[in-house]
Amino acid sequence: MKRLHYEGQGAVVLEEVPTPVPGPGEALVRIEASAVCGSERQALLAGHRSNGGHEACGVVAEPASSTFSVGDRVGLAAVIGCGFCERCRAGREIHCRGISGVEGGWHAEYAVVPERALRRVPKGLGPEIGVLLTGDGLGVPARAFRRVPSNEGDRVLVIGLGPIGLGHAMLRAFLGAEVVAIEPHQYRRELANALGATRVIGPGGEIGDAPMIVVECSGRPDCVRLAFDLVDYGGTVIESAGCDVDVPLNPSKMIVDREITYTGSFYYSSEDFAYMCELVSNGLALESLCSHLVKPHEAEGAIRDFLDGNSGKVIITWP
Ligand SMILES: [Zn+2]
Ligand SMILES: [Zn+2]
Structure with missing residues (x-):
């Protein structure tokens, strides 16, 4: 599969790597759209072993269980906790005492994640909205609003x-x-x-x-x-x-x-997700946040605009 590689100093290349293989409890997702988070600045400047992508939306290619079917559109949550402790079970994965985050590297054609990282995108919404709905784009402001x-x-x-x-x-x-x-x-x-x-x-x-x-x-x-x-x-x-x-x-x-x-306020948890979906169904025009909707080979130019302060949300669509 193809994925972005952060070379440092804002340089970004497309590289070919093996498609990841899901283990037990993990799903393979074919990414349709990934978005650049403000927190990726450091990885873009310093370089990264893959890329800093942690906002993505796509379709399930290999489900982990019968909860999801092949073709279901899902967003990927970047902070998922252990899934077992009382905080995770209460929908507050960001406060989990165990695991804090997932690997990321989601500016790619495929990603493997634990099934509990999948957020079902409401019917009728495309991947460009799905990635904003299920990532930091809406998650961070929505949780902060619920808190204050x-x-x-x-x-x-x-x-x-x-x-x-x-x-x-x-x-x-x-x-x-x-x-x-x-x-x-x-x-x-x-x-x-x-x-x-x-x-x-x-x-x-x-x-x-x-x-x-x-x-x-x-x-x-x-x-x-x-x-x-x-x-x-x-x-x-x-x-x-x-x-x-x-x-x-x-x-x-x-x-x-x-x-x-x-x-x-930090990221968002599953306890926030119903509220986030409600905001979109009530007419919040999430797409207005996106200034650059680009193909992978155009990502570097859009990312340089982001680093220069000349962007809103950069979204990369994967074929
Ligand atoms: Zn982020
Ligand atoms: Zn936990």
């Missing part, structure tokens, strides 16, 4: 409009919030406007009234600080990006005096 809902008319500020930030902006606007966003790249500012944000500014711009919710999606320590500076008294800051460095924090000034809640 916004009401109609609430001001929500999104800092950083990579693919995840754009998803938060689109979902919050769809559900009635007044969305403000900060982003350095003009391409993404314009896309956020098209997705329903009412005010999108560059760094240092004026955001207007203080927001009740700030969704921090840049992962930059200075932007974490900025989120605390800008959120309203009594408001909530949601961390929705990886920021693996220490950020100085003055609890009195930043948390106590202004009664600010600081929380995080």
Whole structure:
């Protein structure tokens, strides 16, 4: 089969590798569409033994059990847990004490995954929507919304409009919030406007009234600080990006005096999936998140646009 290989420095090639063979409890999926997650930046720059793909949708080629049939359209969940512990059984695989994730490498013609990674795509939806529905594209914003809902008319500020930030902006606007966003790249500012944000500014711009919710999606320590500076008294800051460095924090000034809640949200779990499907059936136009729909041999150009801040969601369709 063909798959993408991340060579480093944003270079991407198509390589031929053996098609994986499913073991017990595993399904073989023929991938129809894979999407690039914002978190793949590091793998794209540093190189990877295959690729960082962990959002994909396709059809079951070899089922693991009678639960799925050949030809069923499924999305692949990247965080599936052990499947046995009380947290997994409660639909909170992301909190599993055992296994945390699956291999990935899903920018490829085929993937083998444990059957519990399969999310059934509702009838009538194609693979380009399926990959957004079952991956980070909708999963991350939807779980964050369930954890910290916004009401109609609430001001929500999104800092950083990579693919995840754009998803938060689109979902919050769809559900009635007044969305403000900060982003350095003009391409993404314009896309956020098209997705329903009412005010999108560059760094240092004026955001207007203080927001009740700030969704921090840049992962930059200075932007974490900025989120605390800008959120309203009594408001909530949601961390929705990886920021693996220490950020100085003055609890009195930043948390106590202004009664600010600081929380995080990670990926999504099966307990979120029915809600995600409901959003799409209620008219959430997920396809608007996609700026680049490309064939595998065109992936490198689209990925370079992504690295340069000139993309929304990049989706690769596999023949
Ligand atoms: Zn991701
Ligand atoms: Zn578990």
